[in-house]
Amino acid sequence: MSSLPPSLAGTAVAAVQDNGAAAPGAGTQPSSAAAASPTFSPLYQQIKALITQSLQSGEWKPGEMIPSEMDLAARYKVSQGTVRKAIDELAAENLVARRQGKGTFVTTHHEDGVKFRFLRLVPDEGEPHYGASQVLECKRLRAPAEIARLLDIRTGDSVVQIRRVLFFSGEATVLDEIWLLGTNFKGLTAEKLTEWKGPMYALFEAEFGTRMIRATEKIRAVAADSATAALLSVDAGTPLLSVERVSFTYGDRPVEVRRGLYVTTRHYYQNDLS
Amino acid sequence: MSSLPPSLAGTAVAAVQDNGAAAPGAGTQPSSAAAASPTFSPLYQQIKALITQSLQSGEWKPGEMIPSEMDLAARYKVSQGTVRKAIDELAAENLVARRQGKGTFVTTHHEDGVKFRFLRLVPDEGEPHYGASQVLECKRLRAPAEIARLLDIRTGDSVVQIRRVLFFSGEATVLDEIWLLGTNFKGLTAEKLTEWKGPMYALFEAEFGTRMIRATEKIRAVAADSATAALLSVDAGTPLLSVERVSFTYGDRPVEVRRGLYVTTRHYYQNDLS
DNA sequence: TAGTGGTCTAGACCACACG
DNA sequence: GTGTGGTCTAGACCACTAC
Numbered sequence: 276m277s278s279l280p281p282s283l284a285g286t287a288v289a290a291v292q293d294n295g296a297a298a299p300g301a302g303t304q305p306s307s308a309a310a311a312s313p314t315f316s317p318l319y320q321q322i323k324a325l326i327t328q329s330l331q332s333g334e335w336k337p338g339e340m341i342p343s344e345m346d347l348a349a350r351y352k353v354s355q356g357t358v359r360k361a362i363d364e365l366a367a368e369n370l371v372a373r374r375q376g377k378g379t380f381v382t383t384h385h386e387d388g389v390k391f392r393f394l395r396l397v398p399d400e401g402e403p404h405y406g407a408s409q410v411l412e413c414k415r416l417r418a419p420a421e422i423a424r425l426l427d428i429r430t431g432d433s434v435v436q437i438r439r440v441l442f443f444s445g446e447a448t449v450l451d452e453i454w455l456l457g458t459n460f461k462g463l464t465a466e467k468l469t470e471w472k473g474p475m476y477a478l479f480e481a482e483f484g485t486r487m488i489r490a491t492e493k494i495r496a497v498a499a500d501s502a503t504a505a506l507l508s509v510d511a512g513t514p515l516l517s518v519e520r521v522s523f524t525y526g527d528r529p530v531e532v533r534r535g536l537y538v539t540t541r542h543y544y545q546n547d548l549s
Numbered sequence: 550m551s552s553l554p555p556s557l558a559g560t561a562v563a564a565v566q567d568n569g570a571a572a573p574g575a576g577t578q579p580s581s582a583a584a585a586s587p588t589f590s591p592l593y594q595q596i597k598a599l600i601t602q603s604l605q606s607g608e609w610k611p612g613e614m615i616p617s618e619m620d621l622a623a624r625y626k627v628s629q630g631t632v633r634k635a636i637d638e639l640a641a642e643n644l645v646a647r648r649q650g651k652g653t654f655v656t657t658h659h660e661d662g663v664k665f666r667f668l669r670l671v672p673d674e675g676e677p678h679y680g681a682s683q684v685l686e687c688k689r690l691r692a693p694a695e696i697a698r699l700l701d702i703r704t705g706d707s708v709v710q711i712r713r714v715l716f717f718s719g720e721a722t723v724l725d726e727i728w729l730l731g732t733n734f735k736g737l738t739a740e741k742l743t744e745w746k747g748p749m750y751a752l753f754e755a756e757f758g759t760r761m762i763r764a765t766e767k768i769r770a771v772a773a774d775s776a777t778a779a780l781l782s783v784d785a786g787t788p789l790l791s792v793e794r795v796s797f798t799y800g801d802r803p804v805e806v807r808r809g810l811y812v813t814t815r816h817y818y819q820n821d822l823s
Numbered sequence: 824t825a826g827t828g829g830t831c832t833a834g835a836c837c838a839c840a841c842g
Numbered sequence: 843g844t845g846t847g848g849t850c851t852a853g854a855c856c857a858c859t860a861c
Contacts, residue, residue, distance in 0.1 A: 315838090317849060343827060354851045359828085369823055375828050376858030393822050397767075489823040493671075495813035496770040496788035514770035514788035520822075539769035546820055548667050548794075549643055549763040589857090591830060617846060628832045633847085649847050650839030830856070837849070 322351055323361035330370060330381060331525040337383035337480055341371060344379075370488065384476040384487070393476065393490060393522075396537055397545045398443065405473075406443040411506075413437045413465035415457060422454045425521050425532045433457030437468065440506055443542065447507045450536040459485045459530060485530055490522040494544065499536070507538055516544055596625055597635035604644060604655060605799040611657035611754055615645060618653075644762065658750040658761070667750065667764055667796075670811055671819045672717065679748075680717040685780075687711045687739035689731065696728045699795050699806045707731030711742065714780055717816065721781045724810040733759045733804060759804055764796040768818065773810070781812055790818060 326347070335341045344362065348355045362379055365371045369392070373379050384392070391403050398404070415435055423430040434454045441449035455463070460483050471478045479485045497517045504511040516537040524530050537544065600621070609615045618636065622629045636653055639645045643666070647653050658666070665677050672678070689709055697704040708728045715723035729737070734757050745752045753759045771791045778785040790811035798804050811818065 319849075345827085356852085357850060360849085362828095373828060374859090376826085376860080378827060395820075395822075489821070492820045492822065494768065494790065494818035494820060496790045496811075498788050512786070514772050516768065516770045516790075537770075544768035546669075546766045546768060547763070548669075548766065593830075619846090630833085631831060634830085636847095647847060648840090650841080650845085652846060824861085825859105826861105827859080828857085830854100832854080833852095835849100835851080837847105839846080839848095841844090841846105 318353060319357045319360040319364075322347075322353060322358055323364055325351065326361060326365060327370070327525065333484065335381050337381045337486065338385065340378040340380050368488070384474050384480050390474055393487065393520075395545050396443075396449065396542045398542050401444075404443065406441050406448065408468075408475075409440045409442065410465050410468045411438040411440065413463065413468055418454070418457075422532050426454065426456055426529050428456070435460050435463050437463075437465075439468070446538075446541070448538045448542060450503055450506055452534045454532045456530045459483055485524055487522045487531065488524055489527075490520050493519045495519075497536070503536055507536070509538060513538070515539070518544070592627060593631045593634040593638075596621075596627060596632055597638055599625065600635060600639060601644070601799065607758065609655050611655045611760065612659065614652040614654050642762070658748050658754050664748050667761070667794075669819050670717075670723065670816045672816050675718075678717065680715050680722065682742075682749075683714045683716065684739045684742045685712040685714065687737065687742055692728070692731075696806050700728065700730055700803050702730070709734050709737050711737075711739075713742070720812075720815070722812045722816060724777055724780055726808045728806045730804045733757055759798055761796045761805065762798055763801075764794050767793045769793075771810070777810055781810070783812060787812070789813070792818070 326341070329335055329341075341347075342350070344355050344358045347358045347362075351358065362371065362373070366373050366379070369382055371379050372382050384390070390405060413435065415433055417431045418426065418428060418434040420430045422434060423432060426434070428434075434457045437451070437453040437455070439451050439453075440447050441451065443449075460479070463483070467482070468475070468478070476487050479487065495517045496514050499507065499509055499511055499513045499515050501511045503515070504513060507513075507515075509515075516535075516539050518533075518535040518537060520531070520533040520535065521529050522531040522533070600615070603609060603615075615621070616624070618629050618632045621632045621636075625632065636645065636647070640647050640653075643656055645653050646656050658664070664679060670677075687709065689707055691705045692700065692702060692708040694704045696708060697706060700708070702708075708731050711725070711727040711729070713725050713727075714721050715725065717723075734753070737757070741756070742749070742752070750761050753761065769791045770788050773781065773783055773785055773787045773789050775785045777789070778787060781787075781789075783789075790809075790813050792807075792809040792811060794805070794807040794809065795803050796805040796807070
């Protein structure tokens with residue numbers, strides 16, 4: 276337990292206390308709550324930010340267990356309940372996962388069950404299965420204006436472009452065109468992609484230390500052009516789902532733009548509203 | 550405050566206590582927690598269920614305020630924290646909405662801001678605007694097998710079918726084909742639909758007491774047939790988004806099947822992954 | 824048996840809205 | 843000022859997992 280260097284704890288507490296007005300002596304009494312100030316934010320939000328920093332800095336790596344709630348409470352000099360609320364939100368955002376009796380773990384794209392966190396394409400019949408991937412291309416190039424805008428970089432900045440086809444049950448089903456931030460993903464090659472078995476995001480996480488946290492998708496229906504049709508083994512003009520995804524890491528920094536074209540004759544895009 | 554009949558409170562407490570083994574005297578001491586039993590569920594889940602019942606029964610109607618946390622705590626004889634956790638989950642499911650300083654309110658499809666809770670179609674440029682609706686048809690008929698299966702009724706049972714076109718910025722954009730459970734929606738006519746200004750779900754809620762809580766959607770790309778093309782003012786064969794939605798009320802009972810065909814030349818379907 | 828997350832309580836104070 | 847939700851604390855016990 277509590278194998279954390281006191282120095283770190285000290286830093287953390289300082290960060291926490293620079294919240295509102297000078298916090299009264301942080302003894303055992305309640306009301307270390309925030310004071311009125313223009314930049315007010317609840318304690319648990321600050322704790323959440325501190326934990327997120329540790330996640331981002333790699334202090335706790337994907338798949339690993341983070342310290343127990345009691346340890347974190349001691350480290351940040353707050354009550355267990357406050358840490359709990361911070362972790363609750365992180366768990367709601369899928370940054371960590373709680374497992375009763377075991378601990379709280381940093382989520383990972385390697386995990387057995389959660390491979391379809393970002394791919395919502397479901398077969399009409401049968402279970403979701405992870406298909407084979409055929410990499411068509413993987414090269415560095417200068418970002419076109421549109422991509423640069425989405426990645427929040429300048430036109431002409433370096434990006435990595437990948438094109439691939441995904442096969443489900445032996446059928447070409449998805450044609451992906453992917454742009455990645457050049458600064459991350461320096462050594463990425465077609466070979467690496469081809470050798471890798473499993474989700475692409477797991478590779479990014481393991482090899483490049485870039486974790487996809489959330490994404491937004493814009494979906495349209497489009498007609499397959501002849502080149503696309505050939506790659507997907509459909510007729511030209513076949514209606515396809517066009518899914519334009521932007522993925523974000525920590526700090527809501529965009530790192531990937533992906534345009535997928537889905538064949539939806541034997542699969543559909545699943546979405547739940549609430 | 551606390552204008553609740555004691556009889557109800559009594560009922561509630563009884564319901565709560567039939568949880569685990571015989572709860573020891575429910576005094577001020579802690580540990581009214583559940584005992585080991587095959588059908589264990591946390592206290593706050595039971596409270597949540599009780600509150601949900603009151604919502605469903607109409608004790609608190611959409612738009613109204615529910616009793617304060619303190620009142621509910623007294624009513625159910627639990628601590629405020631337990632009620633809070635129950636309400637937290639209900640708020641996460643969009644059944645109620647908390648407003649600091651005011652109270653907790655039953656959500657409604659009438660609300661100003663939340664009109665696009667179920668319609669994820671966003672224009673390429675400009676703000677989401679609520680379009681005009683043209684009802685093509687509204688009639689009772691016997692449920693086809695496919696619809697019956699989705700609505701969890703028998704083939705041939707009574708359903709109401711609606712067909713309509715939605716216009717965004719004057720352009721036909723959505724063609725909806727809707728099937729509603731016949732048992733609910735008895736007096737629904739094309740006239741009522743046409744007269745109604747605002748979201749259809751608001752009409753269902755106000756006139757038929759049926760509240761849509763959540764929905765699932767299956768999305769594909771399809772080609773417009775000639776009839777559809779005419780109604781949507783596009784060429785036959787134009788790729789359209791096919792959105793098959795099943796909507797649920799309380800108790801996860803399906804009450805609506807809706808097949809929408811979306812023109813996605815100037816709009817897109819927006820989705821967020823996390 | 825020990826450690827972890829999960830539940831529950833009781834009480835305090837803060838931030839916000841409204842009369 | 844009063845009432846509401848929001849935050850924070852401290853301590854207790856329960857349920858699950860592993861050793």
